[in-house]
Amino acid sequence: MARKRRVEANPFKEMPSILYPDELMDKAYLRAEKLAGELRTTTRGLSTPKSRIIEDNKIRVIASVLTDNLIKIVEKTPSVDNLQPFYREILEIMVGSDEFKKSLAAVQWASDIIKRLGIQYSRRAKKAKSPQDASFYRKQFVGRVSSIIKQIYPNLAFLGVAQNKLKNIPTVKDLPSVVIAGYPNVGKSTLLKTITNAEPEVNTYPFTTKGLNIGYTDEGIQIVDTPGVLDRPIYERNDIELHAVIAINYLSDALIYVVDPTEHCGFTIDAQISLLKEVEKTFKVPVIVVMTKSDLENTDMDEDKITRIENMEKELEDFNVVKVSSISKEGIELLRLEILETIEEVGLSELLEQ
Template sequence: MEDQIDFRRMPVIHPYKKILDKAYSAASEASTTVSAQNKLLEIRIKELKRVETANEIICDYLNKIVERTPHVNLMPQYYTEIVSLAIDKEQFKKSLGAVRWAAEKSKELSTTYKKKLKGAQARDLGRIRSEYYGRQSSVLHQIRRDFTFLEDCRARLKNLPKFKEMKTVVIAGFPNVGKSSMLKTLTGAEPNIQPYPFTTKHVRVGYIEKYVQLVDTPGLLDRSLNKRNVIELQAVLALQYLSDMILFVFDASETCGYTMVEQMSLYKEMKREFDVPFAVCFNKCDLVSGDELDKYYNKVGTNRYQVSALKNEGFSKLRDFLLADALPSKKKFYQ
């Protein structure tokens, strides 16, 4: 699964002339190691060695691109959505197919010209090998734009965040409501910080034991979605394909700078936009009276919890709830 989404495994894709220069230089060097008592045999073996070496380097490189490039048809839906924002997926598939074609064509050329070299007269050996070089160069020249396109894709996609295949809970709520503190308290560890595509923001990822993946989204799910540009909005909405659940955090004390009315409005907007189950956590409950909290506590459904991240109170029930059905995810993110 991880290999299907890790664009960092893609090799750097060089301009085609650089690939050819490396292959032909190595071929010339390899031919210097050949010696034979018969001069004609030595020349023939040298030219065969050049063709074999050049083909080996070129085919190895092309096959490495194909094998180590994630295939967009096999990606989980979350990554499919994100990749679609960054690149032309259809062109990506066509360019990868062009590299695959070039690898197969290069192998065919090598086979053809080695047969020619084995049956040729001495005066024709150099010409046949040069002809092979010319046709091999032509093959890579034909896909030069595909090389350029794939390298641009690699640069755009190499820093996609990596998520594990397990139950995933995305944390939402206004800034300063205590999301980061809650993540550390629930997981008992410092989170892994990763860039989030098409925004200037980062996500924080942590784990409850080895069963639940928690994703904190500072700067993402912390304000009204109508304040986003189109690309950023699509990137944020893609989180629903990652989420098995959204944990919305309220600051019951309002010390975050947002009133409970404003927080409730954001909660309702998230509920409308994200087609996933919600759980609600009221943080900083130690700073408010029960009567104040009850006005909102009874408006958010049954999966609701009162905690104090500062005092580390009330988390055992929330943690048990999140772990309760933490089997391998069967939702559309992994289909």
């Protein structure tokens, strides 16, 4: 089976900090004034040629500071179309890709137009008939560029917020990855801790308020628990959650679906099986079904529940099923082996740590 992804380091890490219109104009203006000061000390009086030189230089410095800052934003921000699918979904979830694209285009537009105005006004200042004219062209230039910068204020503000949100999203390592799914309270995070023998890294992905929990097995398999993402039927999800499901889909080489046959989780076996089928259909990767809480297997049993469990066993005939208890550790070693075999089955064993 072809691997779906190669997730690289966070592509938004290089995005520069975004200056706001006033800060940007101040920066350009200060640079221009500094240069003008230097030029003035090398000249005496304000003859027409000298004033032309000063105003022309101010215009060129302002244009270049502004365009440099704007173009840096465009160049250091990954283009939406070249993003890997996983990060494209993240972008959609966190800030909205359409608005992101639109804002970058606006910044590019402003940079182009300021560059053109810079050339135009520098020419005018150079040809000015008097110091007053030269200064008038420079002021007109400053007025025009500051109104352009103000015009893209919403776009700069949007990119500033986006940069803040996106710069710290953690990298999901390019290791074979198994995603854990199942209703709330079935024992997913306890299982993750048990099979990875470590406190998982809790990465604050914005999928839900809870983030992603990631742990690593001794063999170097990445196990990803996705609280709030794969824990209820598709029809109950909003748009953002659907994008989260798609993003997680790009990460998963295999799935562990956790079923709690004791129903202590508060969800019926039927509901759990039906979510299993939905997740299996959506992800199209091998699924290991883990029947958890096996230490409680024989508690609270009545006729009804016994029938439901028997039906469940029939429903799960086609699945690879492992019974485990995170408390007594029953089945844990078997599950580890199953995971390893599944990773080998999907052709990813060469990615395992030696």
